[in-house]
Amino acid sequence: MTALELHGVDKVFNEGSDGRVEALRGINLSVESGEFISLIGPSGCGKSTLLRLVADLLPASQGRVTVNGKPPRQARLDRDYGMVFQSATLLEWRKIRANVELPLEIMGLSEEDRAQRADEMLNLVQLEQFADHYPWQLSGGMQQRVAIARALAFSPSILLMDEPFGALDEMTRERMQMELLQIWAETDTTILFVTHSIPEAVFLSTRVVIMSPRPGEITEIVEIDLPQPRVFETREDQRFFAQLTRVREGLRAVEKP
Amino acid sequence: MSRPLRSGLSFLGILITLALLWEGYKFMGQTTGGTWPFTELALPVRTNERSMPHLWDIGAALLRPARRGGDNILLVILLQAALFTFRSAFLGFLIGSTIGFSLGVLFVRSSMAERGLMPYVVASQTVPILAIAPILVVWAGRASVPKWVVVAVISAYLAFFPVAINTLRGLRSPEATASELMRSYAANPNQVLWKLQVPSALPYLFPALKVAATASIIGAIVGELPASMPDGLGRAILNFAAAFSAAPEKLFASIVVASLLGVVFVGLIALAERMLLPPARRIDATAVQLHQKLEASSA
DSSP states (O other): OEEEEEEEEEEEESTTSTTOEEEEEEEEEEEETTOEEEEEOSTTSSHHHHHHHHTTSSOOSEEEEEETTBOHHHHHHTTOEEEEOSSOOOOTTSOHHHHHHHHHHHHTOOHHHHHHHHHHHHHHTTOGGGTTSOGGGSOHHHHHHHHHHHHHTTOOSEEEEESTTTTSOHHHHHHHHHHHHHHHHHHTOEEEEEESOHHHHHHHOSEEEEEETTTBEEEEEEEOOOOSSOOGGGGGSHHHHHHHHHHHHHHHHHOOO | OOHHHHHHHHHHHHHHHHHHHHHHHHHHHHHHTSBOTTSOOBOSSOOSTTTSOOHHHHHHHHHSBSSTTOSSBHHHHHHHHHHHHHHHHHHHHHHHHHHHHHHHHHHHHOHHHHHHHHHHHHHHTTSOHHHHHHHHHHHHHHTTOOHHHHHHHHHHHHHHHHHHHHHHHHHTOSOHHHHHHHHHTTOOHHHHIIIIIHHHHHHHHHHHHHHHHHHHHHHHHHHHTTTTOSSSHHHHHHHHHHTTTTOHHHHHHHHHHHHHHHHHHHHHHHHHHHHHSOGGGOOOHHHHHHHHHHHHHHO
């Protein structure tokens, strides 16, 4: 089944004024259910904008976006996707469990169902012993795991992630990548993942989408044919380096003078 | 040392310092005959008993009967007047805060309402309360509203403003991604308001409530004058001002009681804040006031 479909999508900000910015041009992308797709490119290539078009946080200027076969707005109302940002964006006045329960509360689930589901999710990200802590008592990596638990709490079929590990140190980052892959395998979610990091994109993804800046265009889609599941040793595999090189060269080609 | 103890001690320290400055200045002036030491330059404020009574004279005045042969000491009379004024001020505070909060919500929901109404909200505070108060009294007189309620309305007129400005600012304080998150959950506007915006606004709301509390007392004291209410602090202050040359310490005593009322009111709100907000989420009131002035001047 096709999870995401973008056809001839343009996005222009401030149309008709001096501040006109063409953020995306002629985007065509089709993502099958269960894929792990990374969007990579230099700053200003519109990868976060693309994510927001899919999430119905921004409207497309041209073209067609479908999410699970529906317009993005309908997909959002049906809660087909969960979102994770670079900042964990936890509500500081809520304890960890209450943060994970937030989307469930909005959906109107009963108190018991919410608590049960939140506990399951905190188990999934191995933070069950922190359920009654406040966000500020947790490290950055732990906060980001809570954000992932919260995004998955209502079992969306798609996970949209905007540089979720961008603010973490390298070691935490690699550990989080392993955890995310486990969650991906366990939950059968489709993931659209925005990143700046080439090794991160290659290690995680089934396909890496390379984008060029101003206007943002897809210049190349690299199939990552590394065996699943990815493990610690994957990063030391010759094929891993070969794929890194391919993505790096793809990115160098889009650098405009 | 615990925090409350430390802030209590520093409050006491400042009180003692102020008392020493007052009495020291007075002593200096009386020693030199009203000039700066070793100069012929006159002091800005005279130091005689009329301009600056001794603090102990003010204290003693509080403990003497207010009138010759009267039953009650001045302190009791002033406290009764303060309580009377507080009734109007508290109602005014409630009305004003409710209106202020509602305006903040309205403005955050509709930028058109904000653009249209904000200039009037700002302008309302530049009209002297002394001019508004008699008009309200006359209007309410026809509608036979109790006078103390009219005074409460006058006090609400001053109290709503800081609450409106800070509520708006607080409701807008969540980071952009938090709002995107709520949208991604398909939350309705009321859910966004009560689950994200209002909790985010609380740290901004409490300092505004403290400012509103003091403003509501000023509003009530001023409002009592055109309403010609004999029982409140407003009339007491006016009477003692008229009798200033005969008994200056009584006016100073009523100032002490009026400010005591303000301190107690603000203290009650600080207590509520302490119970509702963890320390990390509290904002310094003076910073917010400064910010408000900047915002009002740029509006």
